[in-house]
Amino acid sequence: MTTLLIAEHDNATLKDATARALTAALALGGDVHVLVAGKDCAPAADAAARLAGVAKVLHAEGDALAHQLAEPLAALAVALAPPYEAIVAPATSGGKNVLPRVAALLDVMQVSDVTAILSPDTFERPIYAGNAIETVQSADAKKVLTVRTSAFKPAADGGGSAPVETVDAAAAVAGGAAFVGAELVRLERPELTSARIVVSGGRAFQSAENFRKYLEPLADKLGAAVGASRAAVDAGYAPNDYQVGQTGKVVAPDLYIACGISGAIQHLAGMKDAKVIVAINKDPDAPIFQVADYGLVGDVFELLPELEKAL
Amino acid sequence: MKVLVPVKRVIDFNVKVRVRPDGSGVDLQNVKMAMNPFDEIAVEEALRLREAGKASEIVVVSIGPAQAAETIRTGLAMGADRGILVKTDQPTEPLGVAKALKAVVAAEQPGLVILGKQAIDDDCNQTGQMLAALLGWPQATFASRLDVEGDAATVMREIDGGLETLRVALPAVVTTDLRLNEPRYASLPNIMKAKKKPIEEKTPEELGVDLAPRLKVLKVVEPRGQRGGKRLASVAELVDKLKNEAQVL
Numbered sequence: 001m002t003t004l005l006i007a008e009h010d011n012a013t014l015k016d017a018t019a020r021a022l023t024a025a026l027a028l029g030g031d032v033h034v035l036v037a038g039k040d041c042a043p044a045a046d047a048a049a050r051l052a053g054v055a056k057v058l059h060a061e062g063d064a065l066a067h068q069l070a071e072p073l074a075a076l077a078v079a080l081a082p083p084y085e086a087i088v089a090p091a092t093s094g095g096k097n098v099l100p101r102v103a104a105l106l107d108v109m110q111v112s113d114v115t116a117i118l119s120p121d122t123f124e125r126p127i128y129a130g131n132a133i134e135t136v137q138s139a140d141a142k143k144v145l146t147v148r149t150s151a152f153k154p155a156a157d158g159g160g161s162a163p164v165e166t167v168d169a170a171a172a173v174a175g176g177a178a179f180v181g182a183e184l185v186r187l188e189r190p191e192l193t194s195a196r197i198v199v200s201g202g203r204a205f206q207s208a209e210n211f212r213k214y215l216e217p218l219a220d221k222l223g224a225a226v227g228a229s230r231a232a233v234d235a236g237y238a239p240n241d242y243q244v245g246q247t248g249k250v251v252a253p254d255l256y257i258a259c260g261i262s263g264a265i266q267h268l269a270g271m272k273d274a275k276v277i278v279a280i281n282k283d284p285d286a287p288i289f290q291v292a293d294y295g296l297v298g299d300v301f302e303l304l305p306e307l308e309k310a311l
Numbered sequence: 312m313k314v315l316v317p318v319k320r321v322i323d324f325n326v327k328v329r330v331r332p333d334g335s336g337v338d339l340q341n342v343k344m345a346m347n348p349f350d351e352i353a354v355e356e357a358l359r360l361r362e363a364g365k366a367s368e369i370v371v372v373s374i375g376p377a378q379a380a381e382t383i384r385t386g387l388a389m390g391a392d393r394g395i396l397v398k399t400d401q402p403t404e405p406l407g408v409a410k411a412l413k414a415v416v417a418a419e420q421p422g423l424v425i426l427g428k429q430a431i432d433d434d435c436n437q438t439g440q441m442l443a444a445l446l447g448w449p450q451a452t453f454a455s456r457l458d459v460e461g462d463a464a465t466v467m468r469e470i471d472g473g474l475e476t477l478r479v480a481l482p483a484v485v486t487t488d489l490r491l492n493e494p495r496y497a498s499l500p501n502i503m504k505a506k507k508k509p510i511e512e513k514t515p516e517e518l519g520v521d522l523a524p525r526l527k528v529l530k531v532v533e534p535r536g537q538r539g540g541k542r543l544a545s546v547a548e549l550v551d552k553l554k555n556e557a558q559v560l
Contacts, residue, residue: 101441109404112434122529131327132533133533176449178478179475255557277538310547
């Protein structure tokens with residue numbers, strides 16, 4: 001069998017999510033071809049060719065693909081689909097946007113957010129915000145999967161030297177949607193979903209100023225990414241992009257430090273697979289302590305500066 | 312312009328989910344059910360479009376068991392005009408639901424379909440994208456802002472790393488993210504009024520769609536168990552544990 005992996009990239013660089021989804025794609029057992037579709041995306045295609053385990057890179061160029069809108073990218077993937085038994089994308093906002101469109105056009109029921117590949121047709125995935133794990137078997141001729149990147153280690157960068165083949169992108173026609181603009185947060189810290197350490201803040205910070213003043217210096221001292229609970233995001237203490245949880249980002253870092261977060265199940269869904277969890281909270285009965293490896297009961301405004309100093 | 316809002320009946324947001332000991336699924340007996348929270352946001356957005364004079368009629372549709380009529384009724388109590396229930400006792404999957412919605416769209420001819428980005432039970436995040444694909448319509452998923460002007464909509468979307476703005480030609484499919492709006496509560500007079508609003512019942516056979524699931528659920532289990540949860544006395548002890556016991560620093 002052969003698998004088509006749809007790469008996540010920004011034309012210039014390949015995203016870490018692609019290397020993680022590659023690990024899942026390789027676990028299906030066959031060759032993996034990586035589709036890098038964009039505009040002036042040769043650097044990303046070359047980066048994909050260097051990933052260990054890639055058999056071939058399909059490089060597609062087109063104006064309609066510049067921002068990887070769902071309509072042209074799905075149309076291209078469907079045009080390329082016939083020889084493939086499986087089509088895989090990372091469960092990022094990009095993959096979640098485009099892949100169900102591909103699945104519907106192929107009349108396939110997609111398996112979303114796969115966390116384990118048990119066999120080429122049987123997969124594990126979390127449901128109910130991670131409060132249950134279901135094992136599903138797909139009877140469709142082709143498998144269409146998005147994979148939860150935090151559940152798979154990235155394939156090694158370097159070591160691969162796959163051929164890069166240019167593919168016809170004529171199928172990638174704009175489908176009634178046009179890109180207007182994007183506001184991307186400039187990250188001076190590691191990306192939330194791939195960071196080794198994540199420091200997250202909740203409602204206890206009481207203001208955006210406190211969030212910046214108490215949480216961010218600790219994150220910087222640790223070289224960590226900054227996350228937030230939905231409560232903190234809703235209250236305006238942190239941008240939505242920081243949100244960790246069922247409807248935000250799912251992270252599985254080596255160390256997750258939850259500061260002033262009570263631990264609603266929707267938040268736990270986004271971080272409980274971290275290797276080590278630390279909870280710092282004033283309320284000794286906060287549910288976050290039940291999933292933590294280490295707990296400190298106390299005020300974040302006192303404990304965080306102290307922790308920063310002690311590191 | 313008519314707006315179609317598909318809604319799903321799911322376990323209430325606040326209910327603690329229990330996995331059945333035999334691994335056959337999640338216990339739904341005597342559990343409080345409610346409208347999927349993202350779908351409430353979709354209903355609210357449609358109501359705001361009508362209040363702004365940009366939508367003329369709001370039709371709420373659900374694909375599910377007879378009790379899904381209660382979920383439709385919730386949408387009617389919020390202010391939607393009428394409902395359609397596609398009745399099935401089978402477990403539903405996004406692909407089948409998208410096919411049923413396509414048939415409803417063919418009959419109703421809405422200018423816009425607004426639905427939640429994902430249901431909080433199966434967490435699939437597929438139906439809107441699939442419906443757009445089957446209709447050949449543009450899509451704007453994970454919307455945090457929606458402006459309709461004439462025959463196009465400008466949609467701000469939540470994406471990894473920030474926000475993206477798209478302009479989609481209508482008709483189109485929009486899926487809602489949390490920040491799009493805060494749904495209203497239905498007032499008592501509106502709940503009473505909703506009881507008189509019509510809900511039309513259809514069957515998948517009438518719509519000519521096959522809702523048979525494609526995925527076979529082999530088992531459902533509890534996630535990995537809780538952790539030790541050691542309470543530490545001081546910051547110094549925490550740093551020591553992280554360095555020497557957990558070895559993550």
